[in-house]
Amino acid sequence: MKKTNDILIKSAEIVAVGTELLIGQTLNTNTHYLANQLTLLGINSYYQSVVGDNPERLLAMLTTALARADLVITSGGLGPTADDVTMELVAKAAGKELILDPVSKQSIEDYFNGIGRTVSDNNWKQAMMPQGALTMPNNNGTAPGAILVFDNLGKRKAIACLPGPPSELELMFEQSLKPWLEKRVNYKFEHRFLHMMGIGESEAELEVRDLIERQTNPTIAPYASPGEVCFRITQRKLRGQTEADLISPVVQEIKNRLGQYIYEDGERTLPEIVFALLKEKNQTVSFAESCTAGMISANFGAIAGVSEVFAGSVVSYSNSIKERILGVPSKILQQYGAVSKECAEAMASGVRKSLDTDLAIAVTGIAGPDGGTSDKPVGTIYLGADYQGQLTFEKHMLRGNRERIRTVASLRAFHLAWRCLKEKSDN
Structure with a gap:
């Protein structure tokens, strides 16, 4: 990429282009x-938008986004068809002409030669760039991207155009846009994540309310996902300078207050943590699933190398299967029912x-x-654990639809496995 006029980027807005996104046909x-990448780069993002393949509405959205952000990142609308108009409208919003970019033209030609096909006439449209833009090569497809820096109402602005297919967008971001952005931001953000289970978001937030109310740098951001609560602790640092670690003291204070609920200081998932503990102990696990119907096993089996510790399920x-395969006494089923502690x-x-493992979760x-x-009632869940002959159970009353109940039940199963392995280690 060639150099372009400089700009300091503090804020960015993401504009996703495509009618298929608006109607729910394609997941955005x-x-x-992009939002995650901008956060890691220390660039604030206050707005995100989705616009269909409509020239008037897309131009209006670009104009609005340019008024409130230093950088606008578009995704999609760079293809060869008539409804792919992103590059044309970006040029219009910036007051630039579209011109044929010889480097992009050659890239398109090379791509089609490489797959043994002739370039269609409409593909040359993808080589048209706003005048003054620097091009970003597409090493996964035909549509190159572009970065355009220009003056807009007396302020420096930038628009970065990325292709819609995720494999193309992510590679282009990593190879071209990210290095360009890293040279144009003052700050970087460092994060720590504390994952908790067994406490609600509001209750967890209340325990650290005083820390949140007086926070400046670092900041604490609580958020919830199905079955768990996470705190993101973020420190802002000047790029290129060594600064003191302000995160660790805050993390330690949170652990002092909520340590009994915290299962991870980092970004590993519960299945990954259970796998690591079993591997460390050279032990094995098996599962017996009723209402989750294999969800626990599927989540665990997705981890590379899990066969070292996972016997089966x-x-x-x-x-009848509970009796015949698992040996559950008929007396238990008759007296307590299939949904019971027993x-x-x-x-x-x-x-x-049956599977001769150290730990089993049901x-x-x-x-x-x-x-x-x-x-x-619906949402009643019983978990059972047998760890080297020691039995324990948990009862949970979960809420939500069928999928959410099964998802949270699976997470709770891994949490019980973690508890068994951790408590034995700590004793």
Whole structure:
């Protein structure tokens, strides 16, 4: 990329282009990716927008975004078809002409030659760039990107155009836009993440309210996701300078107050933490699943190398399978029912003995939307654990739709596994 006029970037706005995003046909993963990258770079992002393939509305959105951010990043609309008009409208918003970029033209030609095809006439449209823009090569497709810096109402502004396909956008960002941005920001942000389970967001926030109310740098941002609470602690540092670690004292203070709920100081998932503990202990695990129907096993099996510690699992929806495969006594099923503490513990004990593992986790419950009773409403979940012959259980009353109940039940199962492994280590 060639150099362009300089600019200091403090804020950015993301504009995702595509009618398929507006109507819910395509999930807008690009904005999620870009927002995360901007945060890591220390660039504030106060607005995000989605615009369909409509020239008038896209031009209006670009004009609005330029009025409130130093940088506007667009994703999508760089293709060869008639409704791909992002580059044309970016040029219009900046008061520039579209010109043929010879480097982009050659890249398109080389791409088609490489796959043994002739360039279609409409593909040459992708080589048209706003005058004065620097091009960003697309090493995963045909649509090059562009960065344009210009004066807008007496202020320096920039627009970066990225392609819509995530594989193309992410590679272009990493190879071209990110290095360009790193030279044009004053600050960088460092983050620590504390993950908690067994406490609600409001209750956790209340425990550190005084820290939040007097915060300046670093800052504490609580947020919740299904089944857990996370605190993001962020320190702002001047880029290129060595500054004191202000995060660690805050993290320690939070741990002093909420340590019993914190399972991770970092960015590992619960399944990854359980895997690491089992590997460290040279131990194995098995699962018996009823209402989660293999979700726990699927999440664990997604980890590379998990076969070192994961023996297998049994999905036992019916009572007959619970009896025949897991050895749950019929007396337990008749007296307490399949959704009970006794059944969960018996399932865990049965799968541990059957698969000969150190630890076994079982889950049984009512995920809904039907099947609930006044005694055991939808969302009633029992977890059982058998760790080297020692039985324990947990009961949870979960809320939400079927998918959320199953998701949170799976997370709770991993949390119980973590508790068993951690408590034995600490004793």
